[in-house]
Amino acid sequence: MSSNNNTRETRMSRNADRQSGPQKPHHGWRTFRRILYVIVAVIVLGILAGAGLFFYYAQSAPKVTQSALSSDASTRVYDANGKVISRLGAQNRTYVKSDQIPALLKKAVVSTEDRRFYKNSGIDPVRIIGAAFSNISGSSLGMQGGSTLTQQLVKLSVFSTAASDRTLKRKAQEAWLALKVDHDYSKDQILEYYINKVYMGNGVYGMQTAAQYYYGKKLSQLNLSQLAQLAGMPQSPTNYDPIHYPKYATQRRNLVLQAMAKNNVITSAQAQEAEAVNVQTGLVKDHTTSTQISAKTSKVVDAYLKQVYAELKTKGYNTTSGGLKVYTNLDMGAQKKLYDIVNGSTYISFPSDKFQVGSTIVNPNNGKVVAMIGGRKTGNVTFGLNRAVQTDRSSxxxxxxxxxxxxxxxxxxxxxxxxxxxxxxxxxxxxxxxxxxxxxxxxxxxxxxxxxxxxxxxxxxxxxxxxxxxxxxxxxxxxxxxxxxxxxxxxxxxxxxxxxxxxxxxxxxxxxxxxxPYLVSKVVTQDGKAHNYLSTxxxxxxxxxxxxxxxxxxxxxxxxxxxxxxxxxxxxxxxxxxxxxxxxxxxxxxxxxxxxxxxxxxxxxxxxxxxxxxxxxKQFQTGHYVSETQTTIAQEIYKYEMSYLASxxxxxxxxxxxxxxxxxxxxxxxxxxxxxxxxxxxxxxxxxxxxxxxxxxxxxxxxxxxxxxxxxxxxxxxxxxxxxxxxxxxxxxxxxxxxxxxxxxxxxxxxxxxxxxxxxxxxxxxxxxxxxxxxxxxxx
Known part of the structure; x- marks a missing residue:
């Protein structure tokens, strides 16, 4: 009996020792570890593939030159002979050098667009992650975006701003060029280019020109409230226009002031004082700028240009900040002749200045619209009523x-x-x-x-x-x-x-x-790509x-x-x-x-x-009728214009x-x-x-x-x-x-x-x- 008990105790003791010793890994842990290895491997391969794709796209990135960075982003319109006839209305930029830009404006732009501007190298991973978090949490005050100020400059200087071009390839090239720009140019130069390039609404480019347009002053003469207003406008120039949308302009200006205070470039007291100023204080009534396309040329081509911009819009182009080169079918000689016929007194005796004309000239062999008049005696207008395309009068x-x-x-x-x-x-x-x-x-x-x-x-x-x-x-x-x-x-x-x-x-x-019929024959976007158009x-x-x-x-x-x-x-x-x-x-x-x-x-x-x-x-107003003898005026306009064309x-x-x-x-x-x-x-x-x-x-x-x-x-x-x-x-x-x-x-x-x-x-x-x-x- 005792012998059996001893044997059983010995066996139990051995089992106890075996259970208390080192254990072999559990099957579940081995599976988890394998999955972890796979995930890490996928991440590493993804990073390598992403890096490879990044550098692949970077190799085909367009060149960015100092000329491109310092030039304006206006949309230039050319006639059929390649002569510039328009730069989008009041598109006349006055360039301002870095040493003439107020320090407060620079600080306002940096606080608004890129708080880590002086620390990043053109791209900012911290900013990208922070932007995602802040925008999701709603704590960014609407100021935080993923692109650095340098990336925004590259976008305005080199690439098309069309929504269809917002691709992975484009973003990779944008980041690559931002790195190059940050390497090749100083922070002050980059800021100078940006301040001179951004679109500021109403056909105005650059903050110096905007200061003249909105306030009738130079940048150096503006106060804190006005500088903050200009610094905040590039995000949405139309909506933050203090002339037409003072409510939204005020909100945007105040966000800029708060961001400046948060970055300790101004005090909270200064921010509050500037916020108390009416956003329309100091605005001038006569909004003019310098170096415009001649008023005479603007009048002559007004209706044609209006239709050009309408055509560009249907094609998906952004004419306000796209930096486009638009080549048209305009025969400037035919256009001027038609303008002179209907506005002068040499050819036809019109009954009054209110007597109107709408006319279009088309090349029968290809559909090119070579000239168009939308009215006569219209005064100093930009894009007035285009009677050449109106459809509310019987033919x-x-x-x-x-x-x-x-x-x-x-x-x-x-x-x-x-x-x-x-x-x-x-x-x-x-x-x-x-x-x-x-x-x-x-x-x-x-x-x-x-x-x-x-x-x-x-x-x-x-x-x-x-x-x-x-x-x-x-x-x-x-x-x-x-x-x-x-x-x-x-x-x-x-x-x-x-x-x-x-x-x-x-x-x-x-x-x-x-x-x-079509007016636009070719559009060249900022990245140098040419898009040709014709009528089949x-x-x-x-x-x-x-x-x-x-x-x-x-x-x-x-x-x-x-x-x-x-x-x-x-x-x-x-x-x-x-x-x-x-x-x-x-x-x-x-x-x-x-x-x-x-x-x-x-x-x-x-x-x-x-x-x-x-x-x-207004044909039903007293005296606004075409008399029996005046019905031939349309024929006479045709006769004089066709005589010129036939020559x-x-x-x-x-x-x-x-x-x-x-x-x-x-x-x-x-x-x-x-x-x-x-x-x-x-x-x-x-x-x-x-x-x-x-x-x-x-x-x-x-x-x-x-x-x-x-x-x-x-x-x-x-x-x-x-x-x-x-x-x-x-x-x-x-x-x-x-x-x-x-x-x-x-x-x-x-x-x-x-x-x-x-x-x-x-x-x-x-x-x-x-x-x-x-x-x-x-x-x-």
Whole structure:
């Protein structure tokens, strides 16, 4: 028994010793250790990979030069010959050297933008980590950011500020260049470059220029409150503008003062004293700077520049701090000529300084907008109303080739001699009649005659045959889209701009290809990258349609009864169309007979397409009408400008394409789409005021070929030919709503015959912007 007990005790003792001795590692601990090793390895590899990627990106970083660091970040705009025409309005920087910059301003900038500026080496890991923590916790007073002041300088000097360029590659290059700049330049130099470069709102760059612009003083003459204000503005120059947003400007200035006090560069008492000052104290009323682009040049290119900046904005560029070089299609000679024509007294006698003009010139072969005028006698304005691109005035009869006759040739194969009826017409579903200016009907006439004499009824009947759907498709091919369904009334008036119309007529000029109009040809960003722009042409119509329309529109200026005789230029191959709008019924008795609200002329050669609108901004004010004799002013502007343009380009006629066949009709050369000769019909005028008798042996044979024999015409009519040289104009009302792109509203009109005035009611839909009248009666 005792032996067994001893044996059991001995075994228990051994087990106890075994349990109390060193233990083998537990399986869980081994797993954790392995995971830790993997994490460390991943971190190390990540650091190495990041470093490798950093240096890889750094190798392709652009060069940063002293010139780039010290230059301003303005957006320069060049004309087609590479000459600077603008530096973004008041973009005139006065450079200030370091020893002339107040010490308080330097301390304010450092306290605001980079408290560790004098300690870091261009980048600041501590700052990056601190910025992340402070911004999350909300303890940074809105002052803390991840980029050092040196990095901000590099960004302003070398890189694009577009949001799309905020990439890992760009940030790596920015950090690398900040290290180089910190190594190559002293802290005082870096601060000097920064203070002179930052954008300060209102087209002003640099704090010295800002001091002059906002306070009319030099930096050395500003007090603590004003210096703190300037130091805080670069973060958001527009929002912290003390002129327009004093509330936000005050908040920002006070944050700067608090940061200065926190950094012990001023006392709390000094900060509180400066905070008590009204932020608008000391602001001057006359905000001017020096070394501007000449006022004359600014006036000449104002409308063009406004459209350039609008185009840049749609492309995503920041024109206020992007440091861009913008190359445009501007022909400065053509621009100056157009400006002189509409603003001087040498060429045209304008009725008053309030009489306005909007005009656009397009190169038909590529869509380049070479000149643009947005108004006349506008005074000293920067980016005033650009009437060249406004869409709230009816284009009147200049719409006829676009919506009526163009689609008729394109889809229905109308020949130029297509018989069209100028007979009594009532809009379907209504009791409203359509008239021309003379309230007469010419019976059956040719499409050519209807176009060059600008008769309304044949145009609307043609549109009726084409159909709104096909006409809308044709317009879309010419870059025109509308929010609402078009109507028959739009066939004698579309709400489009001179830019849209010049580009559309350009397609007639080049044989049927539409180019979207554009002003900017190239943009070079601060990093040296060039972005080129052009317009890709799209076939909008057949070459046959373009040629036949052009041939008919030649007669607008050359035929003795053409509506655009005042635009004729001897010896020049050109084509075009007139357009005028009469007043609605409820206003017609307030203006003389024949007075209109708008007068247009759009014409072209093979080299240029020019569209001109004339009228008054407030056409319903007393005396703000275009008299019957003044309706030719648009034609005269076109004539003088096109004469200049023609003098610097070749003068060549259009060549008939193989798809068009020439024929003789009634002793005149006419054309039809090959294989579609149409129907020969008696198109001698038959008016309700007279009679016409015609005998003609012209007829088509059974195989569709034209056979022409001698014909005799005996015509008796009381309708005088001279009367038809006066264009018919559509009556419209001032739009009361919409976006300027809608084209379906009808309005009332007044029609006058002899001494009797007949008024017929129309309808106006305030929700639309096309108010071409259902009783349109003077649509030239």
């Amino acid at each position: 009147a009869s200049t719409a006829k080739p676009l919506m009526d006759y163009g689609p008729a040739i394109q889809y229905l194969y109308y020949p130029t001699y297509e018989p069209v009826k100028d007979t009594e017409f009532t809009y379907p579903g209504t009791t409203k009649k359509l008239y021309d200016w003379d309230r007469k009907y010419q019976g059956t006439i040719t499409m050519r005659k209807a176009l060059y004499e600008s008769r309304n009824i044949p145009a609307v009947r043609t549109l009726q045959n084409v159909g709104i759907s096909k006409a809308t498709t044709f317009l879309k091919g010419l870059g025109m889209t509308f929010d609402k369904t078009l109507t028959l009334q739009n066939g004698i008036g579309l709400y489009i701009s001179s830019e849209q119309e010049a580009a559309a007529y350009a397609a007639f000029a080049n044989g049927g290809t539409y180019y979207k 042409g799209k076939r909008a119509m057949s070459s046959a349609t373009a040629f036949m329309l052009t041939d008919m529109m030649k007669d607008v200026m050359t035929n003795e009864n053409g509506s655009g005789r005042s635009a004729a230029i001897s010896g020049l191959y050109q084509a075009g169309k007139t357009g005028t709008d009469s007043y609605p019924d409820d206003y017609a008795d307030k203006v003389p007979d024949g007075a209109t609200m708008d007068s247009w002329f759009t014409g072209y050669t093979k080299n240029y397409s020019v569209s001109v609108w004339t009228g008054y901004d 610097k380009s070749t003068n060549s006629d259009w060549t008939k394409p193989d798809t068009v066949t020439e024929t003789r009709q009634n002793g005149k050369t006419e054309y039809y789409v090959t294989g579609h000769p149409g129907t020969v019909s008696d198109t001698t005028a038959t008016s309700q005021y007279g009679s016409t008798n015609t005998t003609s042996s012209s007829a088509y044979s059974s195989n569709g070929q034209v056979t022409t024999n001698s014909s005799s015409r005996n015509t008796t009519s009381t309708t005088t030919e001279s009367s038809t040289s006066k264009e018919s104009s559509s009556t419209e009302q001032k739009p009361t709503g919409g976006t300027g792109d809608d084209d379906t509203t009808t309005s009332s009109s007044t029609t006058t015959s002899s001494s009797t005035s007949t008024t017929t009611g129309g309808t106006t839909d305030a929700g639309d912007n096309n108010h071409t009248n259902a009783n349109d009666d003077t649509n030239n």
